[in-house]
Amino acid sequence: MFLIVPSSLTSTIPTELAHICSWATSNNLRLNPTKTHELLVSPKGPRRDHHIPLPPPLPGVERVHSLKLLGVVLQGNLSMGAHVSDVVSKGAQSLFALKTLKGHGLSHAALHTVCMAILVSRLTYALPAWYGFATEADLHRMQSVLNKAQRWGLAGDVSLPSLTQLAAQADSSLFKSAISSDSHVLHQFLPPPVSHSHHLRHRPHNFLLPLSSSLRSHNFLHRLLYKDTY
Numbered sequence: 001m002f003l004i005v006p007s008s009l010t011s012t013i014p015t016e017l018a019h020i021c022s023w024a025t026s027n028n029l030r031l032n033p034t035k036t037h038e039l040l041v042s043p044k045g046p047r048r049d050h051h052i053p054l055p056p057p058l059p060g061v062e063r064v065h066s067l068k069l070l071g072v073v074l075q076g077n078l079s080m081g082a083h084v085s086d087v088v089s090k091g092a093q094s095l096f097a098l099k100t101l102k103g104h105g106l107s108h109a110a111l112h113t114v115c116m117a118i119l120v121s122r123l124t125y126a127l128p129a130w131y132g133f134a135t136e137a138d139l140h141r142m143q144s145v146l147n148k149a150q151r152w153g154l155a156g157d158v159s160l161p162s163l164t165q166l167a168a169q170a171d172s173s174l175f176k177s178a179i180s181s182d183s184h185v186l187h188q189f190l191p192p193p194v195s196h197s198h199h200l201r202h203r204p205h206n207f208l209l210p211l212s213s214s215l216r217s218h219n220f221l222h223r224l225l226y227k228d229t230y
Contacts, residue, residue, distance in 0.1 A: 010055035033060045039067045043078045080130050084138040091145040094119040098154040112156030127170045132218035175224040204228050
């Protein structure tokens with residue numbers, strides 16, 4: 001369970017936690033303090049926000065600098081360095097497993113299937129959600145894992161797509177799902193559609209383009225709404 005509170009409502013956090021504890025008790029559950037953490041999120045980081053007063057620490061709740069949410073390591077400054085380090089480390093383990101399978105004579109077709117299942121899927125897990133926040137150095141580190149798999153013949157003599165291609169495929173697939181079904185969890189965050197009588201060139205979608213900013217440009221929906229529109 002995750003409680004997300006904007007900076008303007010930090011005073012309500014103790015009350016919200018009390019409600020959660022009460023709900024857990026009434027449902028024969030218990031809030032585990034050792035597994036409860038607080039993460040302050042600011043894209044500018046603590047150094048540039050030193051003039052903004054931080055909310056007081058919550059009693060019995062540890063304040064951390066990073067937190068794993070649904071398999072993605074989120075840092076307070078929205079950097080993806082820690083997550084990329086975690087993914088690259090696990091990717092190295094997958095490379096070792098693939099080398100072992102190749103050494104035992106696994107066929108090329110089977111090796112490619114395993115490579116896509118345990119290496120590529122791990123590198124691209126939840127990629128649309130965090131790809132826009134990764135730096136060039138982060139992406140280069142991840143691409144190097146794919147390069148090693150290709151160079152060592154761990155993809156079954158089949159060329160692996162680049163990380164950029166994988167990200168584009170993942171973005172396109174998720175965006176098509178979001179705009180094609182009003183029951184999709186992301187559909188509610190789309191801007192309203194627009195219509196006009198002018199004969200303009202075809203656009204990839206008919207949604208109103210939202211206001212842009214440096215922070216919003218990292219967001220998946222914002223990135224895809226602006227893609228190929230000009």
